[in-house]
Amino acid sequence: MSGLLSxxxxxxxxxxxxxQRCTEQFYADWAEGVAGDPDVDKVSARYxxxxxxxxxxxxxxxxxxxxxxxxGDWRSRVDLALGARxxxxxxxxxxxxxxxDGSLEAFEVVSAxxxxxxxxxxxxxxxxxxxxxxxx
Numbered sequence: 001m002s003g004l005l006s007x008x009x010x011x012x013x014x015x016x017x018x019x020q021r022c023t024e025q026f027y028a029d030w031a032e033g034v035a036g037d038p039d040v041d042k043v044s045a046r047y048x049x050x051x052x053x054x055x056x057x058x059x060x061x062x063x064x065x066x067x068x069x070x071x072g073d074w075r076s077r078v079d080l081a082l083g084a085r086x087x088x089x090x091x092x093x094x095x096x097x098x099x100x101d102g103s104l105e106a107f108e109v110v111s112a113x114x115x116x117x118x119x120x121x122x123x124x125x126x127x128x129x130x131x132x133x134x135x136x
Contacts, residue, residue, distance in 0.1 A: 003037050004044060004097070005109050008051045008090050012058060016077035019059040027052055043096055050089035057082060084117045091117050102135065104128050 011030055015022050034040065034048055061081040078086045091113040098106035107128045114122035123131065 004034065004039060004048070005090065005094055005105065007034050008048070008093070011051065011055045012078055012086070012090075013074040015055040015058040016062050016074050016081065019063040022055070022059040027056065039097075044093060047089050047093035047096065051093070054082065054086050054089055058086065079116075087113050087117050102132065107131060 007030075031048070031052060035045070040048065058078060058081050062077065091110065094106050094109040094113060097103065098110050111122045114120075126134075
């Protein structure tokens with residue numbers, strides 16, 4: 001599971017920092033590599049495809065700008081290009097993986113992205129331990 005979420009982070013990062021590298025062949029290779037992950041099921045694949053669409057849009061946006069244009073942090077570049085909607089596919093995937101696997105990593109990703117996308121804290125800031133207790 002951890003591989004999927006961190007791979008999407010890397011994909012977004014490359015799309016905004018090195019858009020010239022992000023050719024259709026690059027995206028095809030990335031998708032093929034991620035598809036080999038044993039955690040990828042039909043639902044996960046749908047969110048991965050949506051993330052690829054976002055990454056392509058990010059690369060197009062940043063390909064027309066000089067590397068020094070805009071903020072230095074890659075996450076800020078994602079926000080500048082597409083806003084909160086860029087994070088929706090990754091948040092949806094993390095929420096799905098949290099429900100499916102209940103891992104701490106998925107919980108942390110959801111807790112970080114939920115306020116960015118929805119302008120409110122995830123479950124009013126509940127901790128992972130409290131979430132697990134409430135789930136049982």
